[in-house]
Amino acid sequence: xxxxxxxxxxxxxxxxxxxxxxxxxxxxxxxxxxxxxxxxxxxxxxxxxxxxxxxxxxxxxxxxxxxxxxxxxxxxxxxxxxxxxxxxxxxxxxxxxxxxxxxxxxxxxxxxxxxxxxxxxxxxxxxxxxxxxxxxxxxxxxxxxxxxxxxxxxxxxxxx
Numbered sequence: 480x481x482x483x484x485x486x487x488x489x490x491x492x493x494x495x496x497x498x499x500x501x502x503x504x505x506x507x508x509x510x511x512x513x514x515x516x517x518x519x520x521x522x523x524x525x526x527x528x529x530x531x532x533x534x535x536x537x538x539x540x541x542x543x544x545x546x547x548x549x550x551x552x553x554x555x556x557x558x559x560x561x562x563x564x565x566x567x568x569x570x571x572x573x574x575x576x577x578x579x580x581x582x583x584x585x586x587x588x589x590x591x592x593x594x595x596x597x598x599x600x601x602x603x604x605x606x607x608x609x610x611x612x613x614x615x616x617x618x619x620x621x622x623x624x625x626x627x628x629x630x631x632x633x634x635x636x637x638x639x
């Protein structure tokens with residue numbers, strides 16, 4: 480199973496279109512917030528189950544602020560992260576993830592990609608497709624692949 484995870488597109492979908500073309504077939508799509516009105520277009524563009532949460536810039540969105548989903552053997556919590564101090568680090572997100580008894584936390588907000596393993600929890604941030612803030616400032620996204628043995632593998636990928 481191949482899951483595409485993105486965040487912080489801020490109404491700009493050109494890079495998302497490039498990513499979808501580059502990664503090929505996916506089974507699931509997750510957006511960690513700050514779409515800024517792009518949700519209907521994204522749903523039309525992505526022809527697989529689509530999970531999106533609202534970010535701090537999605538003022539007029541009807542999207543949920545966070546959600547929990549089950550994928551294969553994994554309980555995943557999706558949030559933008561701004562309500563959990565994500566800009567200061569993932570500590571509060573990890574505390575909340577433990578309280579929720581989830582396996583994976585997916586968040587955005589910082590515009591910096593991250594994959595971290597702590598206390599049997601995986602915390603991932605795909606970075607931003609529109610306004611990257613990490614060194615090199617390349618737009619980034621994350622692929623979560625679940626293999627035949629139900630093991631999840633995470634990779635951060637960049638657009639040139």
